[in-house]
Amino acid sequence: MNIHSVARNPDIAQLLLDSAISLFAERTYEGTQMPAVAQRAQVGVGSIYRYFPGKEALGNAAFQYAKRGLLDRLTEALDEGGPAQSVREEFGRVWLGFTRYAGSRHEAFVFLEHQQHDTFLAPESQALSAEVDRFATDFIERGQRAGEIRDGDPQQLVALAIGAFTGLVKHLRPGGITQLAPDSLAAAEDAVWDLLHRKGAS
Amino acid sequence: MNIHSVARNPDIAQLLLDSAISLFAERTYEGTQMPAVAQRAQVGVGSIYRYFPGKEALGNAAFQYAKRGLLDRLTEALDEGGPAQSVREEFGRVWLGFTRYAGSRHEAFVFLEHQQHDTFLAPESQALSAEVDRFATDFIERGQRAGEIRDGDPQQLVALAIGAFTGLVKHLRPGGITQLAPDSLAAAEDAVWDLLHRKGAS
Amino acid sequence: MNIHSVARNPDIAQLLLDSAISLFAERTYEGTQMPAVAQRAQVGVGSIYRYFPGKEALGNAAFQYAKRGLLDRLTEALDEGGPAQSVREEFGRVWLGFTRYAGSRHEAFVFLEHQQHDTFLAPESQALSAEVDRFATDFIERGQRAGEIRDGDPQQLVALAIGAFTGLVKHLRPGGITQLAPDSLAAAEDAVWDLLHRKGAS
Amino acid sequence: MNIHSVARNPDIAQLLLDSAISLFAERTYEGTQMPAVAQRAQVGVGSIYRYFPGKEALGNAAFQYAKRGLLDRLTEALDEGGPAQSVREEFGRVWLGFTRYAGSRHEAFVFLEHQQHDTFLAPESQALSAEVDRFATDFIERGQRAGEIRDGDPQQLVALAIGAFTGLVKHLRPGGITQLAPDSLAAAEDAVWDLLHRKGAS
DNA sequence: TATGAATGAGGATTCATTCAT
DNA sequence: AATGAATGAATCCTCATTCAT
Numbered sequence: 001m002n003i004h005s006v007a008r009n010p011d012i013a014q015l016l017l018d019s020a021i022s023l024f025a026e027r028t029y030e031g032t033q034m035p036a037v038a039q040r041a042q043v044g045v046g047s048i049y050r051y052f053p054g055k056e057a058l059g060n061a062a063f064q065y066a067k068r069g070l071l072d073r074l075t076e077a078l079d080e081g082g083p084a085q086s087v088r089e090e091f092g093r094v095w096l097g098f099t100r101y102a103g104s105r106h107e108a109f110v111f112l113e114h115q116q117h118d119t120f121l122a123p124e125s126q127a128l129s130a131e132v133d134r135f136a137t138d139f140i141e142r143g144q145r146a147g148e149i150r151d152g153d154p155q156q157l158v159a160l161a162i163g164a165f166t167g168l169v170k171h172l173r174p175g176g177i178t179q180l181a182p183d184s185l186a187a188a189e190d191a192v193w194d195l196l197h198r199k200g201a202s
Numbered sequence: 203m204n205i206h207s208v209a210r211n212p213d214i215a216q217l218l219l220d221s222a223i224s225l226f227a228e229r230t231y232e233g234t235q236m237p238a239v240a241q242r243a244q245v246g247v248g249s250i251y252r253y254f255p256g257k258e259a260l261g262n263a264a265f266q267y268a269k270r271g272l273l274d275r276l277t278e279a280l281d282e283g284g285p286a287q288s289v290r291e292e293f294g295r296v297w298l299g300f301t302r303y304a305g306s307r308h309e310a311f312v313f314l315e316h317q318q319h320d321t322f323l324a325p326e327s328q329a330l331s332a333e334v335d336r337f338a339t340d341f342i343e344r345g346q347r348a349g350e351i352r353d354g355d356p357q358q359l360v361a362l363a364i365g366a367f368t369g370l371v372k373h374l375r376p377g378g379i380t381q382l383a384p385d386s387l388a389a390a391e392d393a394v395w396d397l398l399h400r401k402g403a404s
Numbered sequence: 405m406n407i408h409s410v411a412r413n414p415d416i417a418q419l420l421l422d423s424a425i426s427l428f429a430e431r432t433y434e435g436t437q438m439p440a441v442a443q444r445a446q447v448g449v450g451s452i453y454r455y456f457p458g459k460e461a462l463g464n465a466a467f468q469y470a471k472r473g474l475l476d477r478l479t480e481a482l483d484e485g486g487p488a489q490s491v492r493e494e495f496g497r498v499w500l501g502f503t504r505y506a507g508s509r510h511e512a513f514v515f516l517e518h519q520q521h522d523t524f525l526a527p528e529s530q531a532l533s534a535e536v537d538r539f540a541t542d543f544i545e546r547g548q549r550a551g552e553i554r555d556g557d558p559q560q561l562v563a564l565a566i567g568a569f570t571g572l573v574k575h576l577r578p579g580g581i582t583q584l585a586p587d588s589l590a591a592a593e594d595a596v597w598d599l600l601h602r603k604g605a606s
Numbered sequence: 607m608n609i610h611s612v613a614r615n616p617d618i619a620q621l622l623l624d625s626a627i628s629l630f631a632e633r634t635y636e637g638t639q640m641p642a643v644a645q646r647a648q649v650g651v652g653s654i655y656r657y658f659p660g661k662e663a664l665g666n667a668a669f670q671y672a673k674r675g676l677l678d679r680l681t682e683a684l685d686e687g688g689p690a691q692s693v694r695e696e697f698g699r700v701w702l703g704f705t706r707y708a709g710s711r712h713e714a715f716v717f718l719e720h721q722q723h724d725t726f727l728a729p730e731s732q733a734l735s736a737e738v739d740r741f742a743t744d745f746i747e748r749g750q751r752a753g754e755i756r757d758g759d760p761q762q763l764v765a766l767a768i769g770a771f772t773g774l775v776k777h778l779r780p781g782g783i784t785q786l787a788p789d790s791l792a793a794a795e796d797a798v799w800d801l802l803h804r805k806g807a808s
Numbered sequence: 809t810a811t812g813a814a815t816g817a818g819g820a821t822t823c824a825t826t827c828a829t
Numbered sequence: 830a831a832t833g834a835a836t837g838a839a840t841c842c843t844c845a846t847t848c849a850t
Binding site for chain 1: 390
């Protein structure tokens, strides 16, 4: 440890977040007991409280960590490989972002999708959700201006498309999207694109 | 009721089911307390136990009641107006079934969608879920045989389509799908049809 | 039970208050566990929470109940038998009030005396303490105006006199002042009167 | 320290004792956490356990240190300036002993006064208490034999007199007796002497 | 030697369930 | 038959104590 070492061990905080996320995904926030979180993280119960003030704080931290991770993957994927040449290509990048996140962090994705029940979500957590929504509606609006995405309320289209993706991911439990053959995944991508694509457009 | 009619009052059982469903939809099965269910049903806590052996039984009864209701609506809608003339028409009927159910029983629909977490679901409840799935995959398979629905694993297509519908319904909370203008709903129907429709087909 | 019967059973609340007071007197507020309070009251732990929101509330209710009881006894005793003929007689009545209270509610008296530690005392509780203080300083001031009680800060004299009485009561644990012979008690009364009495006065 | 001097640093032990005493006085033994003691002593929690086997041992050491300090001050004061010429003078010396201790170690005095609750006090600690009591009753008995102190159970008179002094000290919180003007202190001394003094005596 | 992060037994509180009314 | 007060197991959280650094 160097002189800048902090009292809190970031590895343990991370371990706890991961443990919490996977349990919340399996059994619900309310249905998950603190000792279970500790056990899965291979840590004593008391340790949770060195890193988080209580269960609610842990739940929010887990939610924010997961949402932020999704948002980062989406942003990364969108920016990869320079400016997109077409709306379809841009869609492919967004799809890739979702796909990568749901593939590498399946439990986190499932956990996020259950949090319409905001029993415990703090305003800060909800703000992060809004950022992801904004990311998606921005894409839809660009596509609509380019005449490539069908008309209608962008939020509604987002709801349909993300809903379809979520349905796919949940259906593939427990392994998640990783267990899907590449061509099946490509077929799903095409199907969702057709959900958004304006008929009669290029 | 026959001459051996029991002391149980079916209205109260129904009231409790409705109360439980709406609370489970709002706060999760685990996050809902028995006294809260009783209160919303305007009944004493003790009364719940005259109608259901315990919380888990209540949860399963609520789930089964809701799933059965959805299945009934779907079957009804499909059979309405004689044999369908086309896959698209059949899709319209299925869509109508979902739409009617989500419109009239919004909370029940939301509750059902959260029950991927089968912490408490009995095999009987899961069997009912399978029946709804079968209903949907049957439709997909008929459509595929007719060359109207795209190729691929029917269950995966079901997951995408129902996922899309679910996304729409959740997005429209709290009022649910009833607050959607008829043309918006029609647009959503078209979008989901395009998700399923085989390109190049009629 | 009549139609005005309340949901809360006042006997249980009272039982809990008594149980809490005696335990707090024996082991400190902090050193007393909720299950111990329940056990002494012959009640389940959960029942405490039907009557008091939590430990702190129970502690304050116990304190207020005890202080109020003391104040009532003091007021009663002072008003007994018409106007006092002398300061000494008035002192006798005040002494009687203290004596009766400490005799019948020994544990409550001891509990009250420990609450200089206001770790948990709410402003309302402290206000009641102030009322008892006022009662005592009023008496001292009347005595000083009559030339019968020595000069000096009334609060300081109160502190000395009540301190002396408290020392006596604590020393007589566990039975308390009841186990004191009447003439010993009378001797103590005289001694404390001499603590207050102005020398050279009548 | 001799050549076998241990690794223990007596300054730290002392620091811990002082820290413990002041916290126990403020918040009760039970209400004081070990980390709080460590923090006030500017020492790591673990260090407490190098000097004391546990909380109970710390509590007893603190109690004994405080009681011993009081006893030492009393003995010192009594022996100061040769043989006392009168019981009143002897009383003055005892009073001075109490006064000096309560003045210089206010928190310790308050802490001692709360320890009628012997939840944690070991027999050794109680033996020390008995020594202080004996010191005081010896004085009372001498005074009674000299006809200067009123008749009655010496322990009871001790309880009254020490109780009065204690009441005074507590009333003067937080600064304690140091904030009292010299003439007020002298007045209190006279009052307590009158509590003990046999009427009609010289 | 000193530290404070980690631990888990123990304490406060909640809530499914029972049962006397 | 209906009720809701009473119960205590199960939950969240605290804090005395340990031990690796």
